């Protein structure tokens with residue numbers, strides 16, 4: 183590099199400055215990081231930004247929001263990293279430098295820029311997130327099916343309803359119940375809108391099916407609802423996404439999306455197995471809640 187390097191140690195006691203090999207490393211590292219993820223089979227997953235393959239009518243909307251957020255984040259990242267590297271290289275200490283560089287302060291245009299740009303970014307994020315969230319949380323007056331999901335430490339109960347838009351105006355048809363050792367399977371019909379009515383028997387849980395790209399919390403004493411249409415048949419994993427105690431990690435369930443005919447047949451099968459109607463009350467709220475919350479839970483249903 184510089185011929186002055188040989189005599190540097192004689193008059194400079196500071197540690198050696200980064201040299202050519204460090205500069206090469208700085209250039210190669212981002213390339214190496216990019217290259218590791220570009221095999222053919224993972225290209226589709228990269229396109230989705232690491233999201234699982236979608237299976238609900240919200241998939242496209244959520245994926246687009248996620249991809250857009252990544253694009254903005256990478257643009258901001260590239261700008262910040264670019265300015266950092268440019269400053270590091272452009273204003274590095276040179277062999278001929280002596281003493282401190284000129285000290286500057288206050289640059290109104292730059293300060294105005296880094297105040298307004300983040301505000302604009304946050305407002306754009308907020309707009310698109312709020313728009314998509316209100317679309318996704320919309321419920322119709324006449325869903326095709328109604329399912330009540332009841333969280334409990336540490337498993338799930340599913341009550342299948344028919345003939346209305348919620349639990350209050352529908353008839354309980356059949357139920358499924360699970361334990362941490364035997365996770366239950368929730369059946370859903372492909373291509374039909376399903377109203378989910380979420381309740382908890384004890385503490386806060388969260389109903390999460392990664393392939394639906396959707397989750398919503400379950401609270402004791404409060405009913406949450408959302409509507410969703412499964413778009414493809416298959417077996418999917420579901421889990422609790424709210425830490426709820428010792429066996430939270432075992433609070434799993436399966437989601438089996440089938441044709442509407444198979445869905446009806448499954449309800450028939452449950453009835454034949456003696457699982458008709460709603461889950462019996464003796465499996466209801468567990469000890470640990472005070473009486474007012476217990477009665478709210480029972481009174482609502």
Ligand SMILES: [Cu+2]
Nearest residue numbers: 387422426433
């Ligand atoms: Cu839980």
